[in-house]
Amino acid sequence: MRGATRGGVPAAVPNERLGLVIAVPAVRASQVDPMIILRRVTPDPLIRDVSDTARWMAVYRARETERPDAVFRDPFARALAGERGERIAQALTFGDQEAWPFLARTHLFDRFVAKQVKQGADLVVNLAAGLDTRPYRMDLPASLRWVEVDLPDILDYKEEILADARPVCALERVRLDLSNADARRGLFDRLGRSARHVLVLSEGLVIYLMPQEVGALALDLATPASFDHWVVDISSPGLVEMLKKRTGDVMNQAGAPFLFAPAEGPPFFTAYGWIPAEVRSIIKAAASLERLPFMLRIFSMFPESSGAQGSRPWSAVCLLGRTG
Numbered sequence: 001m002r003g004a005t006r007g008g009v010p011a012a013v014p015n016e017r018l019g020l021v022i023a024v025p026a027v028r029a030s031q032v033d034p035m036i037i038l039r040r041v042t043p044d045p046l047i048r049d050v051s052d053t054a055r056w057m058a059v060y061r062a063r064e065t066e067r068p069d070a071v072f073r074d075p076f077a078r079a080l081a082g083e084r085g086e087r088i089a090q091a092l093t094f095g096d097q098e099a100w101p102f103l104a105r106t107h108l109f110d111r112f113v114a115k116q117v118k119q120g121a122d123l124v125v126n127l128a129a130g131l132d133t134r135p136y137r138m139d140l141p142a143s144l145r146w147v148e149v150d151l152p153d154i155l156d157y158k159e160e161i162l163a164d165a166r167p168v169c170a171l172e173r174v175r176l177d178l179s180n181a182d183a184r185r186g187l188f189d190r191l192g193r194s195a196r197h198v199l200v201l202s203e204g205l206v207i208y209l210m211p212q213e214v215g216a217l218a219l220d221l222a223t224p225a226s227f228d229h230w231v232v233d234i235s236s237p238g239l240v241e242m243l244k245k246r247t248g249d250v251m252n253q254a255g256a257p258f259l260f261a262p263a264e265g266p267p268f269f270t271a272y273g274w275i276p277a278e279v280r281s282i283i284k285a286a287a288s289l290e291r292l293p294f295m296l297r298i299f300s301m302f303p304e305s306s307g308a309q310g311s312r313p314w315s316a317v318c319l320l321g322r323t324g
């Protein structure tokens with residue numbers, strides 16, 4: 001797009017990369033005042049920030065819920081995803097054929113939550129909870145405490161939509177930037193002292209962090225003695241490369257590039273106080289739910305592996321326990 005010319009100089013020079021229009025007065029070039037007015041005119045980007053990925057994820061839960069053979073039902077997901085969530089999911093071309101990793105991941109997290117709660121977890125801390133609604137949709141004891149942590153805007157939005165809904169257990173929301181190490185340590189300390197068996201969840205978070213950030217977070221999570229399990233999903237370097245190609249520049253422009261893909265696989269966490277107790281591959285879970293596209297079924301037949309994955313596309317949900 002070119003700017004219109006008026007009086008010998010362009011009236012407006014759009015710069016699409018920067019999202020700015022440089023507006024100059026309609027005068028001859030020799031008279032141009034050095035003062036130029038900058039006006040931000042970017043059309044709303046598809047993914048505005050990392051929190052919009054929560055809307056994107058909610059779409060897959062909504063689509064799953066709408067299937068007659070749904071593996072889980074999230075009655076709030078459609079409203080929470082909203083029009084923007086659907087637009088993101090459609091633009092990133094992860095169509096219905098490609099919903100399987102998301103629904104299998106959610107299913108695996110649900111299974112780990114149910115099992116750990118049954119085995120005595122009295123507090124679940126869901127880091128980067130986004131628009132997750134497990135405290136409303138899962139069968140959980142009323143005595144369970146559940147803490148959701150995420151950035152303020154997405155939790156405000158969520159609270160507005162869920163205003164009339166009632167969680168089945170005791171729910172607290174904490175607006176916190178997890179990259180603020182002091183703030184998160186303070187939170188973990190408070191929560192750690194208030195419970196005996198804490199289960200931490202981080203679904204769809206660590207892929208957006210640098211390896212050293214994941215390591216630092218892991219160390220902080222290992223500090224309170226009562227934090228005894230952590231469920232986290234990870235992807236192999238091969239898968240992250242594939243995702244980068246599929247999503248193009250959209251994630252980088254949103255400030256949410258895919259970053260974390262440990263070459264060593266789940267043992268990455270061992271140096272930071274966490275040992276893989278159970279590793280469940282997402283493709284295998286999707287195959288057992290009979291949701292894997294025909295062409296991919298062969299890949300689900302490889303033996304389960306909890307170590308380095310080389311260049312093969314692979315992702316898993318891992319239950320970590322403490323090393324010490």
Ligand SMILES: C[S@@+](CC[C@H](N)C(=O)[O-])C[C@H]1O[C@@H](n2cnc3c(N)ncnc32)[C@H](O)[C@@H]1O
Pocket residue numbers: 050051052053054057058127128129130131132149150151154176177178179202203204205208
């Ligand atoms: C892909 S979404 C996952 C949301 C949810 N766990 C799910 O599975 O639907 C990533 C989430 O991470 C949150 N997030 C990213 N960086 C964060 C940070 N520094 N502090 C808190 N939350 C963060 C985003 O706001 C967003 O809700």
